[in-house]
Amino acid sequence: MYLATLVTPMEGAMHYISVAVVGAGIGMISFWIAINARHFWFRASEPFALLQTETERQFHRVFAIMTNERRQSLLRFYMEKYECGPQDAMLFAVEDRERDIRRCG
Known part of the structure; x- marks a missing residue:
């Protein structure tokens, strides 16, 4: 029996939707990291950088x-x-x- 016959069309569509949701989530996280990377890399090197004087x-x-x-x-x-x-x-x-x-x- 072929694997394609075991998966109904609805299950295949749900698989694509779940992959799309996971991909969008990863994309959003990557975008957030890219925007905030400067903050993480430069602030971590100097822990007291936020202090004013x-x-x-x-x-x-x-x-x-x-x-x-x-x-x-x-x-x-x-x-x-x-x-x-x-x-x-x-x-x-x-x-x-x-x-x-x-x-x-």
């Missing part, structure tokens, strides 16, 4: 091993201690850390 980038590099909650707590501490804004608090925290490294190192 050099002070923020330096703060996040120095305190990268801390959790976000711990970094926020550290900023609040320096903001209260020096009665300043977050940018200055980041600068004070980095300077204190560098001073500790020089003293102990």
Whole structure:
């Protein structure tokens, strides 16, 4: 018995429709990746690229091993201690850390 006789015309049409739907899905995903590829490739190489100032980038590099909650707590501490804004608090925290490294190192 031939395989062609086992498949009814309706089943064959459904097969073509499912292939078309899968192909369209793959095409849409490929198109989305092509549009956003620059974002993935260039942003992944620099994790702190979204940060605005050099002070923020330096703060996040120095305190990268801390959790976000711990970094926020550290900023609040320096903001209260020096009665300043977050940018200055980041600068004070980095300077204190560098001073500790020089003293102990």
